[in-house]
Amino acid sequence: MTAWLEINDLRAKAGDKTILNGLSLSIDAGEVHVIMGPNGSGKSTLSNVLCGNPHYEVTGGSVTFKGEDLLKLNVEERARLGVFLAFQSPVEIPGVSMATFMKYALNARRKAAGEKELDAVGFMKRIKVRAQALNVSDEMLKRPVNVGFSGGEKKRLETFQMAMLEPDFCILDEMDSGMDVDAVKVAGNGVKIMRSPERSFLVISHNIKFIREQIMPDKVHVLANGRVVADGGVELLDEVDKNGFAGFVKEAVA
Amino acid sequence: MTQDKVSALEAVSDTYHYGFETDIDAETAPKGLNEDIIRYISAKKNEPEWLLDFRLKAYRHWLTMTEPRWAKVEYPPIDYQDIYYYAAPKTDKKTEIDPELMKTYEKLGVPLHEREVLAGVAVDAVFDSVSVATTFRDRLAKQGIIFSSISEAVQNHPDLVKKYLGSVVPYTDNFFACLNSAVFTDGTFVYIPKGVRCPMELSTYFRINAKKSGQFERTMIIADDNSYVSYLEGCTAPQRDENQLHAAIVEIIVMNDAEVKYSTVQNWYPGDKDGKGGIYNFVTKRGLCRGVNSKLSWTQVETGSAVTWKYPSCVLMGDNSVGEFYSVAITNNYQQADTGTKMIHLGKNTSSTIVSKGISAGKSQNTYRGLVKMGKNAENARNFSQCDSLLIGSQCGAHTLPCMLSSNPTASVEHEATTSKISDEQLFYCRQRGLNAEESVSLIVNGFCKDVMQKLPMEFAVEATRLVAVTLEGSVG
Numbered sequence: 158m159t160a161w162l163e164i165n166d167l168r169a170k171a172g173d174k175t176i177l178n179g180l181s182l183s184i185d186a187g188e189v190h191v192i193m194g195p196n197g198s199g200k201s202t203l204s205n206v207l208c209g210n211p212h213y214e215v216t217g218g219s220v221t222f223k224g225e226d227l228l229k230l231n232v233e234e235r236a237r238l239g240v241f242l243a244f245q246s247p248v249e250i251p252g253v254s255m256a257t258f259m260k261y262a263l264n265a266r267r268k269a270a271g272e273k274e275l276d277a278v279g280f281m282k283r284i285k286v287r288a289q290a291l292n293v294s295d296e297m298l299k300r301p302v303n304v305g306f307s308g309g310e311k312k313r314l315e316t317f318q319m320a321m322l323e324p325d326f327c328i329l330d331e332m333d334s335g336m337d338v339d340a341v342k343v344a345g346n347g348v349k350i351m352r353s354p355e356r357s358f359l360v361i362s363h364n365i366k367f368i369r370e371q372i373m374p375d376k377v378h379v380l381a382n383g384r385v386v387a388d389g390g391v392e393l394l395d396e397v398d399k400n401g402f403a404g405f406v407k408e409a410v411a
Numbered sequence: 412m413t414q415d416k417v418s419a420l421e422a423v424s425d426t427y428h429y430g431f432e433t434d435i436d437a438e439t440a441p442k443g444l445n446e447d448i449i450r451y452i453s454a455k456k457n458e459p460e461w462l463l464d465f466r467l468k469a470y471r472h473w474l475t476m477t478e479p480r481w482a483k484v485e486y487p488p489i490d491y492q493d494i495y496y497y498a499a500p501k502t503d504k505k506t507e508i509d510p511e512l513m514k515t516y517e518k519l520g521v522p523l524h525e526r527e528v529l530a531g532v533a534v535d536a537v538f539d540s541v542s543v544a545t546t547f548r549d550r551l552a553k554q555g556i557i558f559s560s561i562s563e564a565v566q567n568h569p570d571l572v573k574k575y576l577g578s579v580v581p582y583t584d585n586f587f588a589c590l591n592s593a594v595f596t597d598g599t600f601v602y603i604p605k606g607v608r609c610p611m612e613l614s615t616y617f618r619i620n621a622k623k624s625g626q627f628e629r630t631m632i633i634a635d636d637n638s639y640v641s642y643l644e645g646c647t648a649p650q651r652d653e654n655q656l657h658a659a660i661v662e663i664i665v666m667n668d669a670e671v672k673y674s675t676v677q678n679w680y681p682g683d684k685d686g687k688g689g690i691y692n693f694v695t696k697r698g699l700c701r702g703v704n705s706k707l708s709w710t711q712v713e714t715g716s717a718v719t720w721k722y723p724s725c726v727l728m729g730d731n732s733v734g735e736f737y738s739v740a741i742t743n744n745y746q747q748a749d750t751g752t753k754m755i756h757l758g759k760n761t762s763s764t765i766v767s768k769g770i771s772a773g774k775s776q777n778t779y780r781g782l783v784k785m786g787k788n789a790e791n792a793r794n795f796s797q798c799d800s801l802l803i804g805s806q807c808g809a810h811t812l813p814c815m816l817s818s819n820p821t822a823s824v825e826h827e828a829t830t831s832k833i834s835d836e837q838l839f840y841c842r843q844r845g846l847n848a849e850e851s852v853s854l855i856v857n858g859f860c861k862d863v864m865q866k867l868p869m870e871f872a873v874e875a876t877r878l879v880a881v882t883l884e885g886s887v888g
Binding site: 210 | 834835836837839840841842843844845846847848850854855857858859860861862
């Protein structure tokens with residue numbers, strides 16, 4: 158039986174540069190996985206390829222999610238199937254408030270599913286509960302998406318979007334970078350609140366303390382040169398903490 | 412036209428939703444332009460001698476003029492003898508509106524039966540050359556507001572029309588304004604008396620229907636001392652392979668402490684995706700802020716027309732008068748727009764604001780052209796201009812041509828301009844949240860135009876937002 162998410166021998170390139178080089182990984186429903194690895198090992202590429210970013214070309218391998226061939230779907234179809242990416246550097250959308258953005262996103266999903274648009278009351282309720290839980294103020298919801306926010310605020314808003322859209326599979330691309338201690342807690346809190354037997358997470362991070370204290374993963378993978386070179390539990394964190402990635406990189410080259 | 416034919420036409424025209432034709436008898440003058448045609452139009456409208464003289468003077472002057480070619484638009488020469496200058500829907504009884512016409516306006520969403528009107532919008536509808544219905548007139552008349560077709564105003568209020576006709580846009584102003592002065596057929600006339608705040612939005616809906624016909628309407632708005640009016644203008648035309656000419660004039664006079672807000676959603680047929688057909692929209696709109704503390708605000712959302720040539724302007728004559736211009740111009744496929752404004756500061760402490768948002772997609776060309784002029788007596792006059800361009804794709808063009816002339820050292824002029832592109836990263840971000848590519852573009856564009864959109868009256872803002880999406884259909888691969 159295949160897992161909830163099954164990545165098999167995935168190969169991808171950006172331009173002429175091959176970045177993913179036969180990556181295999183499987184995640185079951187309800188699991189939280191962490192991916193670590195040195196810069197350039199393909200962590201961010203993996204998250205972009207899973208979401209269908211047209212900037213990357215898949216040259217081989219397969220990805221199935223909830224039994225569907227993910228690679229056949231376009232970006233928005235994957236999103237509507239439940240794949241969510243919390244961006245490392247979220248882009249600005251001037252003039253569009255976060256509240257409007259979420260309304261469009263939710264309604265686009267409902268429209269695609271043949272459902273009626275959300276009514277204003279239902280939407281306001283949904284937004285209010287989640288904003289409070291994640292410490293997102295009304296003022297932040299009114300301001301244009303990602304315009305003029307600090308790094309930490311942007312990440313908090315990524316977590317907020319995740320809570321609004323209730324995806325089945327959440328990819329968090331370096332959520333903890335550029336955040337102060339409190340913001341890291343909010344991000345971790347988001348994962349804690351969202352954790353459920355029907356939802357899995359793939360968390361990309363360098364921050365061992367953050368992973369240990371906030372994420373508490375089921376499994377840890379180390380990535381080097383575009384493939385997974387080590388799988389394990391939290392004990393892998395200790396090894397990385399002590400020796401860095403040097404040993405893993407050697408393994409990948411050999 | 413039968414209902415079947417209407418829906419069949421709609422099925423083929425999936426991007427331009429107003430491209431149907433109404434099958435009604437039209438009374439047309441012979442094709443072409445000469446003094447006899449002008450006399451014919453004037454006689455049809457039972458006009459007084461002075462108005463015929465005005466038309467003939469304009470026509471004779473027009474013969475000496477040449478068509479302006481300085482705008483950044485290209486189109487083949489117009490054969491002015493191949494146009495019908497008068498086309499009126501024929502009706503059996505003068506008092507009844509043709510049911511086919513009613514159907515057309517229902518399709519356009521214009522409510523003509525007052526009883527059916529829920530929103531407080533009074534409508535004057537101009538179909539080809541003739542104003543067919545003016546709703547709410549009686550209610551407005553109780554407050555002394557005149558809201559009628561200009562033809563009726565000529566009959567019922569000749570002194571007012573005579574006093575102000577051509578006072579803001581003289582017939583010598585430019586080639587198209589001169590042509591309009593000679594052949595204008597109908598339009599809307601609004602007079603708001605002293606101290607009256609017009610209780611509802613006034614609205615005109617223009618529609619070109621007849622083949623090979625031009626539309627030359629003329630709108631006059633006079634806001635007397637301490638009055639206020641908000642006026643909306645909407646336009647559509649059937650989908651045709653040929654190009655049709657629309658050369659209108661809008662003249663606005665704003666007296667002491669009065670305010671006029673003029674909003675346009677222009678959705679003339681833009682031509683097909685290969686650039687065939689569409690309206691040539693060559694329009695002169697100008698307002699004179701004559702009184703002290705007067706205010707005129709232009710808000711326009713331009714999505715239609717094959718070629719647009721239009722510069723709604725304010726002449727700020729009264730001290731402390733205020734002029735505003737908020738514009739969104741969207742071009743796609745082969746559309747060309749050369750649009751902007753003129754702010755002429757004559758009085759002391761006059762101020763003006765220009766916010767222009769140009770969006771180009773497809774192979775279109777979109778130009779902002781503006782003039783800010785500070786006269787020698789414009790002590791402490793201020794202007795702020797912001798011109799932003801957004802490009803979608805790599806085959807379109809955006810151009811910004813601001814001109815600033817100051818003859819008064821105490822006047823200040825500020826200009827900001829930006830050009831940006833919808834980035835792949837923005838599209839990916841929106842699509843990752845579940846919006847498809849077109850929904851993403853429409854969201855980003857609406858965000859880009861937000862400052863202008865929120866100036867529109869509520870009922871127009873909804874339509875404008877929807878039009879943005881329709882206009883940009885097919886603009887992303």
